[in-house]
Amino acid sequence: MPYDGFKDVKQIVKGDLEQYIIYQxxxxxxxxxxxxxxxxxxxNEMEIHLKAYNRVASxxxxxxxxxxxxxxxxxxxxxxxMRIFEKI
Incomplete structure (x- = not known):
C-alpha cells in the first residue's frame, strides 16, 4: 500500500500499535x-503477529x-x- 495514501496520522498507543491513520x-x-x-x-515477524492475533479475534x-x-x-x-490487541 503506498504510504502517501495515508493522512491524519496520529499516535494512539506507545509501542507496537503506534499509529491511527486514515487511508482512502x-x-x-x-x-x-x-x-x-x-x-x-x-x-516473518508479521506472520507471527497475525497468527497470534487471529487466535483472539478475526x-x-x-x-x-x-x-x-x-x-x-x-x-x-x-x-x-485493534482494540482487543491492547489486552494481548
Missing part, C-alpha cells in the same frame, strides 16, 4: 516494525507499507478490531 477515507491502524533491515525478517489485514523517511515497515490492519 477508511480508518486503519499501523503495526510498525522498527529495527528490521531485511523485508524477509519483517514478513482481523482484516490490508497489506504492508513502508515509511519513506524512516524506512520502517508496517502492517495495515482494520481499525475496529
Amino acid at each position: 477515507n477508511e480508518e486503519v491502524e499501523l503495526k510498525k516494525f522498527d529495527n528490521f533491515v531485511n523485508l524477509n525478517d519483517v514478513l 482481523i482484516q489485514f490490508y497489506g504492508i507499507t513502508q515509511d519513506p523517511e524512516t524506512h520502517s515497515y508496517m502492517m495495515v490492519l482494520e481499525y475496529e478490531q
Whole structure:
C-alpha cells in the first residue's frame, strides 16, 4: 500500500500499535516494525503477529507499507478490531 495514501496520522498507543491513520477515507491502524533491515525478517515477524492475533479475534489485514523517511515497515490492519490487541 503506498504510504502517501495515508493522512491524519496520529499516535494512539506507545509501542507496537503506534499509529491511527486514515487511508482512502477508511480508518486503519499501523503495526510498525522498527529495527528490521531485511523485508524477509519483517514478513516473518508479521506472520507471527497475525497468527497470534487471529487466535483472539478475526482481523482484516490490508497489506504492508513502508515509511519513506524512516524506512520502517508496517502492517495495515482494520481499525475496529485493534482494540482487543491492547489486552494481548
